[in-house]
Amino acid sequence: MNTPYRLLCMAVAGTGLALAAHSGRAAARDAPASGAKASVPVAAAVAGHGGDEAVKPVFSPPPESAIPDDAFGAMVREGERIFTHTRQYAGHYVGNDLDCGSCHLDAGRRADAMPLWGAWGMYPAYRRKNGHVNTFAERLQDCFMFSMNGKAPPADSGAIVALSSYAYWLAQGAPTGVKLDGAGYLDLGAPAQTPDYRRGEAVFARDCALCHGADGRGQKAAGVFVFPPLWGSGAFNWGAGLQEVNTAAGFIKANMPLSRGGTLTDQEAWDVAYFMDAHERPQDPRFTGDVAATRKQFHDNKWSLYGIEVNGHRLGSGAPGKTQSRRAAQ
Ligand code: HEC
Numbered sequence: 001m002n003t004p005y006r007l008l009c010m011a012v013a014g015t016g017l018a019l020a021a022h023s024g025r026a027a028a029r030d031a032p033a034s035g036a037k038a039s040v041p042v043a044a045a046v047a048g049h050g051g052d053e054a055v056k057p058v059f060s061p062p063p064e065s066a067i068p069d070d071a072f073g074a075m076v077r078e079g080e081r082i083f084t085h086t087r088q089y090a091g092h093y094v095g096n097d098l099d100c101g102s103c104h105l106d107a108g109r110r111a112d113a114m115p116l117w118g119a120w121g122m123y124p125a126y127r128r129k130n131g132h133v134n135t136f137a138e139r140l141q142d143c144f145m146f147s148m149n150g151k152a153p154p155a156d157s158g159a160i161v162a163l164s165s166y167a168y169w170l171a172q173g174a175p176t177g178v179k180l181d182g183a184g185y186l187d188l189g190a191p192a193q194t195p196d197y198r199r200g201e202a203v204f205a206r207d208c209a210l211c212h213g214a215d216g217r218g219q220k221a222a223g224v225f226v227f228p229p230l231w232g233s234g235a236f237n238w239g240a241g242l243q244e245v246n247t248a249a250g251f252i253k254a255n256m257p258l259s260r261g262g263t264l265t266d267q268e269a270w271d272v273a274y275f276m277d278a279h280e281r282p283q284d285p286r287f288t289g290d291v292a293a294t295r296k297q298f299h300d301n302k303w304s305l306y307g308i309e310v311n312g313h314r315l316g317s318g319a320p321g322k323t324q325s326r327r328a329a330q
């Protein structure tokens with residue numbers, strides 16, 4: 001974590017409690033090297049595969065201090081650097097004010113925040129999103145194009161090799177083809193009540209605006225974004241996973257407000273996710289030239305608000321508006 005982040009956390013949250021967020025159940029990042037070998041209950045993991053038993057595998061990635069001091073370790077470190085400081089180390093491929101670590105918390109280690117160790121062993125995989133089998137490299141490229149509103153680094157580029165090395169290293173000892181406990185994001189099931197804009201707005205004002213700004217466009221310290229934007233031109237675009245309300249609700253429920261994950265009720269998480277996703281953001285890069293046609297082709301599901309009219313505005317048809325400063329760190 002960089003210094004302005006810590007300072008602003010403390011200044012804004014008053015207590016610095018935000019930092020505690022990085023000691024979640026999967027966080028072994030700064031743990032001593034004694035635990036260097038990931039303790040992986042592989043047998044349990046494999047036993048749970050395919051069965052209906054509630055026993056789900058748990059996994060903890062090795063601590064950062066266990067990265068080897070050799071050429072491979074250097075590549076792992078490079079991947080971690082790119083992941084946590086994407087604009088700085090792979091800025092050419094980034095088109096917004098986020099880093100991979102803005103969503104994949106604790107440098108891709110945090111359970112229920114799409115941890116890299118939960119992803120590595122699940123590819124190649126068929127994805128409905130693009131209708132073919134995706135390699136891990138292609139999955140990384142996808143987040144560059146949509147969540148980072150940028151462009152995909154070539155599959156054999158240094159950035160993809162480094163990020164893949166980092167994910168592979170974090171997942172060492174994990175079984176392949178097994179969805180580990182804490183992989184991906186929380187599935188909240190169906191909401192008790194239809195998510196509601198006004199209720200979401202109230203949750204946002206109470207629990208989110210402090211950090212992400214009353215206008216949702218993030219906040220900077222010393223010219224660098226420390227609280228990332230949730231909508232507007234510096235945010236993830238209309239093709240990203242978090243623009244789907246169910247994905248956002250699951251992510252928010254587990255992880256937000258930062259350091260107080262799990263404190264919102266499921267309904268509050270649904271409502272605030274709906275509120276967030278009912279704001280303009282950069283256009284879907286797959287835009288066909290027509291919002292309705294683009295919705296039909298790529299957003300034909302009830303949790304995408306793209307092309308839907310909310311408060312008299314058809315989402316996806318408007319300018320996303322300016323952030324305080326676009327690509328401030330470049
Ligand atoms: C705006 C938030 C956000 C940012 C920024 C982001 N991602 Fe993601 N990423 C997600 C979400 C949400 C998912 C899960 C989406 C889904 O499955 O529908 C995901 C999924 C993934 C997966 C697959 C996870 C799995 O379990 O299958 C990988 C790998 C990944 N992202 C890598 C990256 C990389 C590398 C970057 C930076 C270049 C990045 N992401 C930036 C939100 C983000």
Ligand code: HEC
Binds near residue numbers: 018102226228230252
């Ligand atoms: C204490 C400050 C704080 C509060 C309060 C907070 N967040 Fe966050 N949020 C962060 C930080 C910091 C990150 C980026 C994580 C990182 O860099 O480690 C983040 C990341 C996110 C992201 C993914 C990145 C992006 O910009 O899209 C979403 C979505 C999000 N927060 C939504 C919310 C919502 C909704 C609430 C209210 C329920 C909330 N946050 C409350 C600090 C906060």
